[in-house]
Amino acid sequence: xxxxxxxxxxxxxxxxxxxxxxxxxxxxxxxxxxxxxxxxxxxxxxxxxxxxxxxxxxxxxxxxxxxxxxxxxxxxxxxxxxxxxxxxxxxxxxxxxxxxxxxxxxxxxxxxxxxxxxxxxxxxxxxxxxxxxxxxxxxxxxxxxxxxxxxxxxxxxxxxxxxxxxxxxxxxxxxxxxxxxxxxxxxxxxxxxxxxxxxxxxxxxxxxxxxxxxxxxxxxxxxxxxxxxxxxxxxxxxxxxxxxxxxxxxxxxxxxxxxxxxxxxxxxxxxxxxxxxxxxxxxxxxxxxxxxxxxxxxxxxxxxxxxxxxxxx
Numbered sequence: 001x002x003x004x005x006x007x008x009x010x011x012x013x014x015x016x017x018x019x020x021x022x023x024x025x026x027x028x029x030x031x032x033x034x035x036x037x038x039x040x041x042x043x044x045x046x047x048x049x050x051x052x053x054x055x056x057x058x059x060x061x062x063x064x065x066x067x068x069x070x071x072x073x074x075x076x077x078x079x080x081x082x083x084x085x086x087x088x089x090x091x092x093x094x095x096x097x098x099x100x101x102x103x104x105x106x107x108x109x110x111x112x113x114x115x116x117x118x119x120x121x122x123x124x125x126x127x128x129x130x131x132x133x134x135x136x137x138x139x140x141x142x143x144x145x146x147x148x149x150x151x152x153x154x155x156x157x158x159x160x161x162x163x164x165x166x167x168x169x170x171x172x173x174x175x176x177x178x179x180x181x182x183x184x185x186x187x188x189x190x191x192x193x194x195x196x197x198x199x200x201x202x203x204x205x206x207x208x209x210x211x212x213x214x215x216x217x218x219x220x221x222x223x224x225x226x227x228x229x230x231x232x233x234x235x236x237x238x239x240x241x242x243x244x245x246x247x248x249x250x251x252x253x254x255x256x257x258x259x260x261x262x263x264x265x266x267x268x269x270x271x272x273x274x275x276x277x278x279x280x281x282x283x284x285x286x287x288x289x290x291x292x293x294x295x296x297x298x299x300x301x302x303x304x305x306x307x308x309x310x311x312x313x
Contacts, residue, residue: 023156029170030131034182036189037128040081043187044094045135047101052076053312054098055187056091057111059084063291064240065109066301067186073305074312076106080187085124088116088217092224093141100137105233107312110269112239112260113290114250117221119214123147127166130159191287192294199246199289208251213259225267236311237264237271241279241300246289270311274300 030038031046043049053076055065061082070078081094098105123129123145132138133153142148152159160167173180183189228235237260247253257275264271277300279285285296292300 019155019157023160025174026157026160026167026170027131029173030166032173032177032180033131033169034180035169036182036184037125038131039182039184040083040094040187041128041132041138043079044081044097045101045132045138049079049081049098049102050077051079051103051186052106053078053109054105054107055080055082055109055111056095057082058086058091058113058116060113060240060242060290061109061111062187063190064111064297064300065188065238065304066190066297067188069298069301070305070308071186074308076312078186082111082187085120087118087120087214088221089119089144090141091116092220093137095224096137104231107234107236108228109236109238109308112237113242114211114253114256117213117217117256117259118211119217121146127163130163130166133159190292190294190297193287194293195283196287199243199249203249208249210251211253211256213256218259222263222267225263225269229267234311235267235269236308237269238304239271239273239275240304241274241277241285241292241296243283243286243289244280247275247280249289272304272307274303277303279303 031042033039033042053070053074055061055067055078059082062080062084063082065080065082067078067080070076081091081098083090083094123142126142126147129138129142129148133142133148139153143153148159225235239257239260250256257273261271263269274280279292279296279300285292285299287293
């Protein structure tokens, strides 16, 4: 038995060393990454976001508001913190990182959409969280989702096992740092493509969707708005353009919009609603029912900038 234990330790100790070393090296490289999945998180946790204007929201924020256009107009540093696939709780996670590690903004453009106050169960694109699993703010949030296991959280390197894309990316950053280039401008990123037909395929399967409101998300949203008011951070609600047929597809959209309008009045927040804008009538400006393409985004960003001049001085 003693011999067995000695042999086991001789096997285990080098394995643990390699695991710790591999985890350390890969994580360190991904924390330098400018890839679209990591760059915003890296800017947040390393305190590189010192912007007067911040844009919050889901993928519609990320894709619909061109930070360069706003910066050129207002001459104020602007950063887009829109995150794909999540609801308000993950937006709030990013907000907490802003307030802990970065300079307090003067303005927050809070984009709204029909599913922001909903709830999802599973970690979307969970690989984006690999390097930050020890950050207490991020860890506290991602533990609310299905995705990582106890082994991922507690044993080094396990979460990277089988993640070829992330391992190759880390190796490239280590061995060819000049190739570490991004495709976002201060968080903004858009797919320059035409209408995909995805919406028609969805309609062929179901004739509508009903978006359930998560009461905890609604309470958190109001708590966040009250906190911003106390910190003297100006908030502007923006409902960005949404293809007209897509608006009709959400059966309780009127109920959701009423919630946003009531909150805007309750907290005296300006609400710029582009649901009826002419952009919403043409597929030429969208690649699916929810998302503008680059042509639509640049047109909308110029419209938005003009309208924001009443509120951003």
